[in-house]
Amino acid sequence: MSEGLSNGMRDVVIIGSGPAGLTAAVYTARANLRPLLIEGAQAGGQLMITTDVENFPGFPDGVQGPELILNMKQQAERFATDFLQGDVTSVNLSERPFQIVIDDEETIEAKAIIICSGARAKLIGLPSESKLMGNGVSACATCDGFFFRGKEVFVVGGGDTAAEEAIFLTRFASKVTLIHRRNQLRASKILQDKVLEHDKIDVIWDTVVTDILADESGRVGSIILKNVLTHEASTRKADGLFVAIGHSPNTALFADQLDLDAQGYIVTQSDSTKTSIPGVFAAGDVQDPSYRQAITAAGTGCMAAIDAERFLEEEGQN
Ligand code: NAP
Secondary structure (H helix, E strand, C coil): CCCCCCCCEEEEEEECCCHHHHHHHHHHHHCCCCCEEECCCCCCHHHHHCCEECCCCCCCCCEEHHHHHHHHHHHHHHCCCEEECCCEEEEECCCCCEEEEECCCEEEEEEEEEECCCEEECCCCCHHHHHCECCCEECCHHHHHHHHCCCEEEEECCCHHHHHHHHHHCCCCCEEEEECCCCCCCCCHHHHHHHHHCCCEEEECCEEEEEEEECCCCCEEEEEEEECCCCCEEEEECCEEEECCCEEECCHHHCCCCCECCCCCECCCCCCCECCCCCEEECHHHHCCCCCCHHHHHHHHHHHHHHHHHHHHHCCCC
8 A cells, every 4th residue: 555645534535446436536636635546456447458449539539448547547647636556345434434444454534435346247157157267268358358369259148248249359269159148139239230240250049058168178168058948958169258248336345334226236316426325426337237338437427526525515524
C-alpha cells in the first residue's frame, strides 16, 4: 500500500478502477474532494481484457480497451486522484465514517463511498469446467485466444460477449463453433450478422454443454453436448471451450449491508446512484443488469460523483 494514502479521513473513497470508477474519480477530483481510488485485484476491470472498443464516443476509429482505461486513469491523475493498489476485503457501512479494509491489513475511513466494483464472467457450473479452467477452458478469448492458433474451439453463449469472442477467436482458431441454448442469438444485430456470415464460424442451436473431457495430456479433448429439444447427446472433438454466458456483479462484500436485487446487483434509486445507505453510491456494472456498456458505466460514474458531492455539501461535511 502506498505510504500515507490510508492515513486520516477521506471525503470520498471509490472502489473499483473500470470506466465507472475512473470517471467518478475525474469528477470528484475536479470538485476538490481529493478522491482515493482503490484499484482492486483486476485493475482496470473488464476493458483490460477487451480488444477493439468501437462504440465508445470520441474514438471514430475505435480504441483498444486497455488504452481507453489508461487514458481515463491519466485524466484522473491529472486532477489529483490518489490511487491505491489493493483489494477491498471488507467494509463496514453500518456507521459513519464508513470503514474500508484493504487486503485484510489497513482500514480507511470515508465520509462517502462510490462502489464501482463491476462484474465478472459467469461459468456454466460443471465440475469439469473448473477442473480444466486454464487447460483449454477459458472465460476470456482476448486473454487466451492466442494459445489456440490452428485449433478447433467452441464458444458457449448467445449474447454480445459470445458473438465478440467467437469473432475474435477466428484470428487464431482454424474453426469456431458457437453453442447456444436457444435458436436465436441475443447479440445485437450487427454482431449476429458478423457471426452468421463468417466462414470460420458455425452455430449449434438449442444445445448445451453437459461435460468437458480431458485428453491424455490433461487438456480439453472433447465436449459432450445435449440438444435441449430432442435430449439427444453427442460428442465433439474440441481443443478449447470458451464460456461467454454473461456476468455476475461483484457484490459479495456488500451483500449483508446494502439492498441487492434478486441477481445480486446493488439497488440504486431510479433517478440517482444512491444505494439503501445514505452516503454510499454505486455506479457501473455492479448496479446495472441491463445496459452494461463502458459508456453507461462512465455515465453513472459521473452521476455518482455528483451525488457524492451533493451529499457531502448537504451534510455540511465538505
Ligand atoms: P448476456 O447478454 O446476458 O447473454 C448471455 C448469453 O448466454 C445468453 O445468450 C444466454 O442465453 C446464455 N446463457 C446464460 N446462461 C447460460 C447457461 N447457463 N448455459 C448456456 N447459455 C447460457 O451477456 P453478455 O453477452 O455477456 O452481455 C452482457 C451485456 O454486455 C449486454 O448488455 C451486452 O449488450 C453488453 N455487451 C456489449 C458489447 C458491445 O456492445 N460490443 C460487448 C459485450 C457485451 P439466452 O439468450 O437463452 O438467455
